[in-house]
Structure formats: C-alpha cells, structure tokens
Amino acid sequence: MTVDLAVVGLGYVGLPLVFEAVHAGMSVRGYDVNRGVVDGLNGGVSHIDDLSDEQVADLVSRGFAATTDASVLAEAKHIVICVPTPLAEDGGPDLGPVRAAVGDIARHLQPGQVVVLESTTYPGTTEEIVQPLLEAGGLKAGTDFHLAFSPERIDPGNEKFGAKNTPKVVGGVSPESTEAAAAFYGRVVDTVVRTKGTREAEMAKLLENTYRHINIALVNEMARFCHELDIDLWDVIDAAKTKPFGFQAFYPGPGVGGHCIPIDPNYLSYNVRARLGYPFRFVELAQEINATMPSYVVKRAQDILNEDGKAMKGATVLLLGVTYKPNIADQRESPAVPVAKHLREKGAAVVFHDPHVEQWRTNGSVTERVADLDEAIANADLVMLLQHHRDYDIEALAGASKRFFDTRGVAAESPTVQRL
Ligand SMILES: NC(=O)c1ccc[n+]([C@@H]2O[C@H](COP(=O)([O-])OP(=O)(O)OC[C@H]3O[C@@H](n4cnc5c(N)ncnc54)[C@H](O)[C@@H]3O)[C@@H](O)[C@H]2O)c1
Structure with a gap:
C-alpha cells in the first residue's frame, strides 16, 4: 500500500x-x-x-x-x-x-x-x-x-x-x-x-440532525400561531436566547433544505418503524410541520397581496435567495422550489434573484435570474426574501419594494414590510 x-x-x-x-x-x-x-x-x-x-x-x-x-x-x-x-x-x-x-x-x-x-x-x-x-x-x-x-x-x-x-x-x-x-x-x-461501537456513532449523527429538525419545526409551528396572536416571534426568540443556559435559539423560515435536515431524520423514523413497528412520532410531526411551511408562506403572501386589493393570479412575485443556506450556491432540497411551485399554481408570475445562482431549475423548468435587481424590485407586486445572503442590503431592498415579505426575520417591519 x-x-x-x-x-x-x-x-x-x-x-x-x-x-x-x-x-x-x-x-x-x-x-x-x-x-x-x-x-x-x-x-x-x-x-x-x-x-x-x-x-x-x-x-x-x-x-x-x-x-x-x-x-x-x-x-x-x-x-x-x-x-x-x-x-x-x-x-x-x-x-x-x-x-x-x-x-x-x-x-x-x-x-x-x-x-x-x-x-x-x-x-x-x-x-x-x-x-x-x-x-x-x-x-x-x-x-x-x-x-x-x-x-x-x-x-x-x-x-x-x-x-x-x-x-x-x-x-x-x-x-x-x-x-x-x-x-x-x-x-x-x-x-x-x-463511541462504544458503530451504532452509537451512526445514531449520534441522527440525533444531531433530528434535534435541529425538531427544534426548527417547533419555531415554525410557533410562527404560525404567533402571527395569529399578533406576537413578534423574532422578538420572543431574541429575548429567550439571553438565558445563558438551557436554551438554544432556532429560527423559523420558509421550510428546511439541504441534504441533512429534511432527509436524515427520515432514515431514523423509517428504521424504527421497519424494525420495531411503531412510529418515531417527534420526527414524523416535525416532518409534517416543516414540509408544509412553503405552502404556509405562500398563503401569507396571498394575504399580503389581498390587503392591497390584488389577487395572486397575475401578480408578479420576486423571490430573493433560492439556495437552502445563506452565502452558498447549494440548492439541494431548497424550500424555494416548493414555494415557487405553489405560487405558480395560484397563477403568480415568479421571477427570482440570487447572487449565487444564475439559472434556477424548478420542477422541470429553467428560469434565468433577473438581469437588473432594482428594476425587478420596482416591477414586482410582492418581494419575498427566502434566503438572507450577505450581499443583500435588506433595508434598501425592503424600502424599494411595494410589498416586502421577509421569511427570515431580518427586515424592520413597516406598513409595507411584513415578517414571517
Ligand atoms: N453536504 C453536506 O452538508 C453533508 C453534511 C453531513 C453529512 N453529509 C453526508 O455525506 C454523504 C455525502 O454527501 P455529499 O454532500 O458529499 O454528496 P455529494 O453529492 O456532494 O458527493 C458525492 C460524490 O460521490 C460520488 N459517488 C456516487 N456514487 C459513488 C460510488 N459508488 N463510488 C464513488 N463515488 C461515488 C458522486 O459522483 C459525488 O461526486 C451523504 O451521506 C450525506 O448525507 C453531507
């Protein structure tokens, strides 16, 4: 050798x-x-x-x-x-x-x-x-x-x-x-x-990913009812994370992406069910909540347009950031894909911008990135921030938009800017 x-x-x-x-x-x-x-x-x-x-x-x-x-x-x-x-x-x-x-x-x-x-x-x-x-x-x-x-x-x-x-x-x-x-x-x-053996090492990885998956689902579920209750969940998380022990901050968003979080916990629930015959309920519940976030954010987008007396059908929606994580080009399992699918099903014209993606493949079609971001912002009935890349000047983008829906909780709220 x-x-x-x-x-x-x-x-x-x-x-x-x-x-x-x-x-x-x-x-x-x-x-x-x-x-x-x-x-x-x-x-x-x-x-x-x-x-x-x-x-x-x-x-x-x-x-x-x-x-x-x-x-x-x-x-x-x-x-x-x-x-x-x-x-x-x-x-x-x-x-x-x-x-x-x-x-x-x-x-x-x-x-x-x-x-x-x-x-x-x-x-x-x-x-x-x-x-x-x-x-x-x-x-x-x-x-x-x-x-x-x-x-x-x-x-x-x-x-x-x-x-x-x-x-x-x-x-x-x-x-x-x-x-x-x-x-x-x-x-x-x-x-x-x-670790003691191979199984403990295999399970350690699944524990780590399942822990993230479940905690993201927890805040995603809270985001839905906090909105109904008129409570700012982002402010809640900022307050809770000042506790110096026993709490780790997770943030809501338009869904989970990447290879690990949406996929790996399924290996465990599948394995538990196949071997033991009963469900791993936490994982299955988290899966259900996280997987329905794209349709939830599209419903919220529809509500925002409705406030302006506009229908989703025929509206131009600009998506900002289509990768699954900030500041990288990786698009695997990105929730931006189901978000675009739901928007199109409701008749919206979907355009996108991402500093890391020039051509975006969604459900069999290829979309070119908008050539001029300022022009696209001016033309959009609604701008949705799906990924917070560091290249984005959020306040400037939000300020120039007719309506801005921030699914990452980074823009200051105003009559035209709404957070998840
Ligand atoms: N990407 C991540 O962030 C990440 C993080 C933690 C764990 N993982 C895990 O690591 C593993 C690899 O993921 P990745 O993201 O590097 O995948 P990847 O798709 O980036 O790379 C995998 C590579 O393996 C090659 N390949 C496929 N079958 C092969 C074979 N039979 N022989 C030789 N090469 C082969 C592919 O051509 C590809 O180049 C997965 O199990 C994934 O769950 C990924």
Whole structure:
C-alpha cells in the first residue's frame, strides 16, 4: 500500500477531507464514478462552495489525483467512503451508492486496510450492510482489516467550523478498529471522540440532525400561531436566547433544505418503524410541520397581496435567495422550489434573484435570474426574501419594494414590510 488515503466520493464531504489530509502531509487519492468531477478536479476546478479552484489546483500540485479507476483502492492504507445516501421512493435510505462503493472496495481489499464509512445512514448499516460485503472475500473485519463509522458533520459555508476543528466521532466494529480509525483521524482533525461501537456513532449523527429538525419545526409551528396572536416571534426568540443556559435559539423560515435536515431524520423514523413497528412520532410531526411551511408562506403572501386589493393570479412575485443556506450556491432540497411551485399554481408570475445562482431549475423548468435587481424590485407586486445572503442590503431592498415579505426575520417591519 503506497498511499495514506483514498477518498471514495469527491463531493461536499469528500473534498474537504481530501484538503485536510493533504495539508496534514498525507498522500491522497480520490475515487469517484463521475468522470466530469474527476476530470474537473485533476484540471484544478472545484465544484463545491467550500473549496476554490486555486485550492483544488494546489491539492493537485501537492500530489493529489482523482480517478474513476477503482484499482486505486488497493493502494491505500485508509479508505473513507463519502458517497451520497439519498432518500429512496419508499422514504427509507437509498443505499445503492454505498453498496456500489463498498463492492468496489471489497474487490480490492487488502489485509491491514482501514475502511471508514462517513455517509449518513441508519444505525446498523456499517455492521449489517458494509461488513458482510467486505468480508465476502474471506478477510475478517476487526482483525484482518479494520472497519468503522465516522459521521460527517460538515456545515457548508460555515466560516468558523470546518473539517479540521469540528470534533470527529469514531466507532469501530471492534476496539482495535476504533483505535485504528481514531489514529487516522487524529492526524487530520483536532479532536477525535470515540463511541462504544458503530451504532452509537451512526445514531449520534441522527440525533444531531433530528434535534435541529425538531427544534426548527417547533419555531415554525410557533410562527404560525404567533402571527395569529399578533406576537413578534423574532422578538420572543431574541429575548429567550439571553438565558445563558438551557436554551438554544432556532429560527423559523420558509421550510428546511439541504441534504441533512429534511432527509436524515427520515432514515431514523423509517428504521424504527421497519424494525420495531411503531412510529418515531417527534420526527414524523416535525416532518409534517416543516414540509408544509412553503405552502404556509405562500398563503401569507396571498394575504399580503389581498390587503392591497390584488389577487395572486397575475401578480408578479420576486423571490430573493433560492439556495437552502445563506452565502452558498447549494440548492439541494431548497424550500424555494416548493414555494415557487405553489405560487405558480395560484397563477403568480415568479421571477427570482440570487447572487449565487444564475439559472434556477424548478420542477422541470429553467428560469434565468433577473438581469437588473432594482428594476425587478420596482416591477414586482410582492418581494419575498427566502434566503438572507450577505450581499443583500435588506433595508434598501425592503424600502424599494411595494410589498416586502421577509421569511427570515431580518427586515424592520413597516406598513409595507411584513415578517414571517
Ligand atoms: N453536504 C453536506 O452538508 C453533508 C453534511 C453531513 C453529512 N453529509 C453526508 O455525506 C454523504 C455525502 O454527501 P455529499 O454532500 O458529499 O454528496 P455529494 O453529492 O456532494 O458527493 C458525492 C460524490 O460521490 C460520488 N459517488 C456516487 N456514487 C459513488 C460510488 N459508488 N463510488 C464513488 N463515488 C461515488 C458522486 O459522483 C459525488 O461526486 C451523504 O451521506 C450525506 O448525507 C453531507
């Protein structure tokens, strides 16, 4: 084995790991099934927000190379799997990419290798799915080779916490596997946290995401009745968060997006239901509340137009910010898509602006970003702020709008400006 690390799946999770490992002095290879991704990286082009083209080119100059050839996996002392785990049609996780990646690793598995799964999944995946596939060739996990789960906690766009200074949770199929994986991560990240086994590490990730999902649902539900009660929930949260213990602030919004929050808790509820036969009620309730926020904000938009004696049908609605998070280009599961869908169903003409998105794909159609934001503001019957990118001068935008609906609670309220 001639390289320290092979990363399988070179996306939002895999590439930051490549970056940290190369900068820790390791020799690193990347394996991905997408030829476009591989060619781009080898040519110094980044396809994720957290790494620039210059940084990717620098990785290549330091010896990093990506490939679509799985035989590279036989050369690596450590193999980390960072492939996607999307939702399947039935609501459970689609482990197709994980199975495919593990199959490739199994075909090249060497004694002494350390294999780690980072993809988010339900508890039991490492030992029930990954381990038997890897052991099919005769080598035993925990002794002949090592196997562990280490959940990815990357927060794209977070300028304070990246792969290096976010503690890494590690749980192996045996104490030896835990130590082997922890020793590897100890070379790459500042802090390693060991769990009893793989299931605890898998569940820790789902606890973190479910906690966010449920708390966002809590404030989303409160936003609905606070509006009816004429209580400013944003002011309420600002007051509550002054408590120095026992409270963490979460904020309402037009829905939840990204890969983690809307999807991962489903793995857990699906798994609990499939194995134990009863529902994980908190997750299912949170799912119901968060998933109906897009239609709720569209109803509020309709009420605002109604106050002006306007119908939604025929109105021009300008959406500001269509990504799922501020200051990044990632649009996965963005609630802006169902918001646009509901607006169009009611007959509105939907236009959009986002500093990070030039062309926006929604429900099969492609929309170009408005060419001139000032002109689009002047022409819109209603402007809806869906994502608060730092490039936006909110007060100026709100002040220039006929009606401004702020779903992020950042604009000062006025007769023409309403907050969620
Ligand atoms: N993006 C995030 O913010 C985030 C945060 C925490 C955890 N995660 C988890 O990490 C995992 C990876 O997510 P991501 O955001 O990096 O996905 P991504 O889509 O950005 O990247 C995944 C990459 O894997 C490649 N791939 C797919 N199947 C493959 C295979 N069989 N062999 C090799 N490569 C393959 C794809 O071509 C793609 O380049 C998921 O389980 C996700 O839930 C993501």
